[in-house]
Amino acid sequence: MNGLWRLALVVVCVVLTSVSSRAQDESRYYRLETVVSNRAETASRDPNWRPDRTGVPLEIGGMVPTADGGLMVAIRRGEIWKIHNPRIEAPAVLRMTRFAEGLHEPLGLLPLGDDWLVAQRGEVTRLVDRDGDGEADRYLTWAHGWGVTGNYHEYAYGPQRDGDGRWWITLNVGIGDGAEAHAPYRGWALACDETGAWEPMCTGFRSPSGLGTDAAGRMYVTDQQGDWIGTCSLLHLRPGVFFGHPRGLEANPHPDATWPTVGEVPSGLTWPEAMQRVKRLQPPAVWFPYKKAGQSATDIVCDLSDGEFGPFSGQLFVGEFRLSGVLRVALEEVDGQMQGACFPFRSGFASGVFRLCMTEEGELYAGLTNRGWSSLGDSSYGIQRLEWTGETPFEIHHIEAKPYGFDLVLTDDVDAGSLVDSNAIEVSSYTYRLHRTYGSDEVDGRDCEARFMVDPHDPRRVQLRVDGLRELYVHEIRCRGLRSARGEPLLHPTGFYTLNRIPRTDAPRDAVEPTDREE
Structure with a gap:
């Protein structure tokens, strides 16, 4: 077996193993x-x-x-x-x-x-x-x-x-x-x-x-x-x-079409x-x-x-x-x-x-x-x-767009201590090309500076302040460090939010930094 085929076989095996483990x-x-x-x-x-x-x-x-x-x-x-x-x-x-x-x-x-x-x-x-x-x-x-x-x-x-x-x-x-x-x-x-x-x-x-x-x-x-x-x-x-x-x-x-031409x-x-x-x-x-x-x-x-x-x-x-x-x-x-x-x-x-x-x-x-x-x-x-099965997974239930970034709403209480690490949540954004070529790579991508904290009024809500929000871009939010109050990682730690409009109102509620939590 030549090196190229061996590499291809390894890649396929890794993908199938990952899918099987996740399932x-x-x-x-x-x-x-x-x-x-x-x-x-x-x-x-x-x-x-x-x-x-x-x-x-x-x-x-x-x-x-x-x-x-x-x-x-x-x-x-x-x-x-x-x-x-x-x-x-x-x-x-x-x-x-x-x-x-x-x-x-x-x-x-x-x-x-x-x-x-x-x-x-x-x-x-x-x-x-x-x-x-x-x-x-x-x-x-x-x-x-x-x-x-x-x-x-x-x-x-x-x-x-x-x-x-x-x-x-x-x-x-x-x-x-x-x-x-x-x-x-x-x-x-x-x-x-x-x-x-x-x-x-x-x-x-x-x-x-x-x-x-x-x-x-x-x-x-x-x-x-x-x-x-x-x-x-x-x-x-x-x-x-x-x-x-x-x-x-x-x-x-x-x-009788009244549809205007797009040009x-x-x-x-x-x-x-x-x-x-x-x-x-x-x-x-x-x-x-x-x-x-x-x-x-x-x-x-x-x-x-x-x-x-x-x-x-x-x-x-x-x-x-x-x-x-x-x-x-x-x-x-x-x-x-x-x-x-x-x-x-x-x-x-x-x-x-x-x-x-x-x-x-x-x-x-x-x-x-x-x-x-x-x-x-x-x-x-x-x-x-x-x-x-009747058992609830620890997941990002939904994501809400805010003027300052996003609120992540979880299915269980969040361990505020898991957010002390500045890399606990990472955000990047990118878009696609509109072209006659088959498919598009992710283009115009950038990493975003993000700061995060647990909402003091709702232990299942994380406020995520993101610098450089961009309309019409996908914002990929990776929460690999986030844990539930029971110590569980997210079953699926990444969400992909399509930000067509940034809300103009809805100022953030008072929140505390994770370092201010009670021990």
Whole structure:
């Protein structure tokens, strides 16, 4: 074995060992159970891919809990199945019945009364079971009219419903040969009424594969790193805004469109520079720093279980495809702009996490698939279930932006003595380039001087004063020295806060330095 291959093998082994060790620590608080897991006969990127032939290839493209405790799932091979007993653990046998078939790679699923809406590449279809036998007997076009050229990357996602009653659909741009054909509305988000009539709302997407709302009903989507997308991001959808990928600007033939032109999108600007020069450009609510917080963000689910899933009610959980995990996001609104922090949450899933759903009982189901791409894990597709064990991890619960820096709110009381070391918390900031090149390095980075203290009125709050705060930059906050009052380190010591707006008010409360604490 030559030196280069030996080095590559060592790097891979170190990464896998790190992920495995972290997953073991996380399992103390969040238990991962396998409902069903299968390994394909071929590699995930093999053009002649073949599934395991022992059952239904549950490559999950859509997934919704049902009122009777089941799961309705759409699979990438064009079928929808009802799983009647998802609370089992492998190798027990799933009880399944097929509800629909003959669909074109369905990548979204949502109930509409007693019917079901499913996104195919060329339309959203309404599936109706007229005779109540558990199988759809009417396939009705509900929404259609966007372009499909045959490019492999022209996926459609959704629908998902926001708090105002609109159903959202998002559309990939094409990639590779023929991608410049500019099929109508590729790279757009569309909002539908209850009849399926829609209008184009916003654009600038590359691969907006995950839709979901926050606790207030605001709609978000994840987008994938690639050309014009420096790293994966979480975007707050609203009318008339542009998120950076210019392909969609050439793909809106709507005769009544009132959308103003954005104009030229120069390649190579940093995001703060682009915000000054590109009309209607809006930043992500959250950037997911590459490899530090995943590599391929997917689905979004909000924890509305009122504590059944642990201490993070109201926060968002985001699937991670490449690293086979789940991320956590805590958002806030500052001067009308959504922003917030992302954190690693749970690693160690058997394959790429593409779809998420949560039951009222606080069970988080993950739909897995990795065909066409690659992911960590020993499976190719399946379903796993994540459950809170009842024990609360010591974590950064959320981060609040302040005029002076940030407040870190923890899940347990902080040991003020752990903050005596000036290196207990470290802060750096950086941004990304908006350019046609695939992805972006972290650019314009700098270390920030930080001073910190425990809030005397709240032992779970740390005030973090940061010199040189910068709007439109990610602020990476590393708390390796911070300990709980019980001496525990943070399970995940780093948070990544996307600072779109610095609050102009909210002066800091009185606080004491750690050296002033009582012995």
